[in-house]
Amino acid sequence: MRCSIFSLACLVTSAVASSPVTSNVSKVHEETRSLDEIHKAALAEGGVVTLWHGGDEANQQSSLKTAFEARFPGMTLNVTVDLSKYHDGNLDQQIADGNVQVDSIILQTLHDYPRWKEQGVLLNYAPANFGKVHGSFKDADAAYMGLLIFAWGLIANVNKTNTVLAEYPDFLKPEFKDKLVLTYPNDDDAVLYQFDLIIQQYGLSWFDALLAQNPRWVRGTETPATLIRSANSSSVATFTSGISLPLPAGNTLPTQGEFVSWPQTGAILKKAPHPEGAKLLHNFLLSTEHQTTQGWSVRDDLPAPAGLSKIWEQEGTNITGFGAWMSDRANVERRKYWYENKIGTAQGLSPLVDDL
Structure with missing residues (x-):
């Protein structure tokens, strides 16, 4: 099979053997304690959990911190949000130094998890409901698993434009000149993958x-949505920000084109300072009470959001495609430099410290 630089079918075929998820789940012992029982154990341990979560705004997991601490009195969830591509390197340094200070990681860098498992630094632990997690989202030995679903969509401010955005060619309409805001694809791998998907379908002429x-090119995937909402910004639309469900006015999912979705994957460190606290967190994240607030669920047994299919059946996305694509790091680096040559290096402060 001959492959062009945008032939993702070839890339996925070559990478699937090292994909960070597997559907061949072995017999692991699933947690049998109740949340209340694990809560007591976590309190006895010190009542603290340290979580590193991928993201690009410091307050993105504030709602998780609030919900967790309200549900489990006496517990403190210390959550640090940073770009996953920085979190993984910092964790590698802690591992190399023999000084692991983080309990739980939930990151976009799906390719890291098989490597960490092979190094023996992840705890093989199956929270309650692990057996209900979709098979392609979890490691056979429960070293890591998908905990929530992330997805990009087509987003426009209906107060700024009356034009309907239903597919990627709509962003080329004359009325959107000087009014689009997009995340640098050479600064975020999920955005990079999204651009490659679009160009594969619509060609370089679309780009x-x-x-x-x-x-307008910006850093961070929350930044476009922030600018679109701002009355002081001329930005009207984007396709490089995450969607919320149910879809607000102006938010759509393409049906002719493909949108990016993936299971944001988590693990507990084998040398976690607070293993019981980490177990409490992961059991809470997979619980019915939490999963039913998250839009698409990673669990087979829970219904899809109204009007949509379960994410692995949803039209217009391949939920495991991103993980396979991420595992071919040489290709990812080549693609980054291709876009860098077209649009330049990512400019601006880290999205965690800018004022957007």
């Missing part, structure tokens, strides 16, 4: 036409 629209 050239997009550049002619003079979009």
